[in-house]
Amino acid sequence: MAIATEETTRICNHCDRAIPSSNIDLHHAHCSRNLERCKVCGDMIPKKHAEEHFLNTHAPVACSLCSETMEREILAIHKGEICPQRIVTCDFCEFPLPAIDLAEHQEVCGNRTELCHLCNRYVRLRERYNHESRCTGIAENNEGSSRDVRAAEREQARPRRQASEYSRRRILFTIAITGIAVLLGSLFFPEEDR
Numbered sequence: 001m002a003i004a005t006e007e008t009t010r011i012c013n014h015c016d017r018a019i020p021s022s023n024i025d026l027h028h029a030h031c032s033r034n035l036e037r038c039k040v041c042g043d044m045i046p047k048k049h050a051e052e053h054f055l056n057t058h059a060p061v062a063c064s065l066c067s068e069t070m071e072r073e074i075l076a077i078h079k080g081e082i083c084p085q086r087i088v089t090c091d092f093c094e095f096p097l098p099a100i101d102l103a104e105h106q107e108v109c110g111n112r113t114e115l116c117h118l119c120n121r122y123v124r125l126r127e128r129y130n131h132e133s134r135c136t137g138i139a140e141n142n143e144g145s146s147r148d149v150r151a152a153e154r155e156q157a158r159p160r161r162q163a164s165e166y167s168r169r170r171i172l173f174t175i176a177i178t179g180i181a182v183l184l185g186s187l188f189f190p191e192e193d194r
Contacts (some may be wrong), residue, residue: 015044092125 001025009018040058060069063078065085070078079086084100092109110126118137137155 008021010021010024011017012019012024012028012031014028015037016036019027027185032156034046035045036047036050037052037138038045038053038058043053045053058072061075062069063073063075063085065079065083065084069077069085085098087096088102089096090102090105092106092108092112095109097105106126112125113122114125114128115121116123116131116135118156119137123131141145
């Protein structure tokens with residue numbers, strides 16, 4: 001049985017690794033000829049791959065959305081949270097658009113109105129959440145806009161369609177469109193005999 005003896009080690013001046021004393025001269029010659037320390041991260045890199053290491057690990061990169069140049073480490077954060085060209089959705093219509101255009105879009109989109117089915121008033125989309133929390137469900141007749149009055153008059157003057165009539169017409173329309181599509185498909189794409 002061989003008993004392992006503790007061999008003394010020395011620190012290589014080039015790579016700062018502990019090397020057995022008997023091999024230090026050979027290691028130092030090989031190490032200083034073939035390896036170099038990366039100036040950015042301090043890793044020992046083969047000299048022939050030093051440029052490739054820098055380009056793949058440390059070189060500034062351009063954002064594919066806005067072309068801004070930045071450090072590789074912050075690219076993911078930039079694309080997800082900071083980039084003005086990242087895609088975000090409107091709070092009101094959920095339309096996807098670049099973040100730089102969001103404020104202008106929401107200014108217009110938030111001014112659209114929807115009918116509150118509880119109080120029968122038109123409410124701006126930007127005020128919808130506050131309105132829903134304080135809406136009593138009672139129609140307020142204090143001060144309505146002319147739009148509210150005209151809409152109410154139109155509703156009273158126009159007889160309501162029954163839901164079954166509406167759905168029947170919709171089904172017939174869908175069947176007619178499908179038939180036309182099948183007819184056109186058979187004219188333009190005739191089946192070949194096999």
